[in-house]
Amino acid sequence: MRFRMRRARQKQVAELNVTAFMNLMVVLVPFLLMMAVFSRITVHELSLPSASQASEQEPPSLQLEVIMRTDHLVIADRRRGPLHRIPNTGEGYDLGTLGERLLEIKRGAPSIDQATILLEPQVDYQSLIWVMDVLRGGQTDPASGLRQPELFPQISIGDAPVQGGSGR
Numbered sequence: 741m742r743f744r745m746r747r748a749r750q751k752q753v754a755e756l757n758v759t760a761f762m763n764l765m766v767v768l769v770p771f772l773l774m775m776a777v778f779s780r781i782t783v784h785e786l787s788l789p790s791a792s793q794a795s796e797q798e799p800p801s802l803q804l805e806v807i808m809r810t811d812h813l814v815i816a817d818r819r820r821g822p823l824h825r826i827p828n829t830g831e832g833y834d835l836g837t838l839g840e841r842l843l844e845i846k847r848g849a850p851s852i853d854q855a856t857i858l859l860e861p862q863v864d865y866q867s868l869i870w871v872m873d874v875l876r877g878g879q880t881d882p883a884s885g886l887r888q889p890e891l892f893p894q895i896s897i898g899d900a901p902v903q904g905g906s907g908r
Contacts, residue, residue: 802849804892806838806875807900808859808867815841818856833867839874839888846877846891855892858900868897 803818813833815824824841826834846852855875859868873879877891 802845802852804845804852804855806855806857806871808833808857808863808871809900809903810860810862813838813871815845833871835870835874838871839877842875842877842891843889846889853890853892854894854896856896856898858898860900 805814805816805818807814807816811828813826813828814822815826815838816822823845826837826841828834857868857871857875872895875891875895876893877888878893879888
């Protein structure tokens with residue numbers, strides 16, 4: 741008799757309630773997929789040199805800087821000082837002139853692929869992205885369908901020097 745009671749107890753299978761887990765997965769999976777797409781779209785790669793790389797390599801002949809002020813852009817060489825000053829147009833920064841000047845500099849120093857953007861705190865994020873796109877180059881012009889040459893793809897970002905202190 742005892743044997744039969746034990747067997748009867750063992751045959752009862754407890755039901756597993758997975759409804760709550762399934763509800764969580766239905767919500768979580770689409771959310772994670774959406775976030776993966778958005779983070780992929782908004783990533784801009786920046787290269788920062790490590791301390792060991794900076795000490796081993798000799799400095800290049802041109803250390804290009806683009807200084808973003810609220811009312812103008814300055815293209816400068818860290819050693820020689822300002823090369824070009826580009827005042828703003830009515831719509832904002834003159835990105836066309838910036839691209840032309842950078843192309844001239846690239847023709848003079850084709851092996852250089854690094855540049856630094858120094859910006860004032862008042863400069864908005866969208867303007868920074870537009871200048872980064874021009875500095876990087878390599879985009880296709882929608883009007884003509886021609887691909888621009890790649891200019892300076894390795895970009896670093898920093899704070900602009902105080903305008904009265906350095907004369908830039």
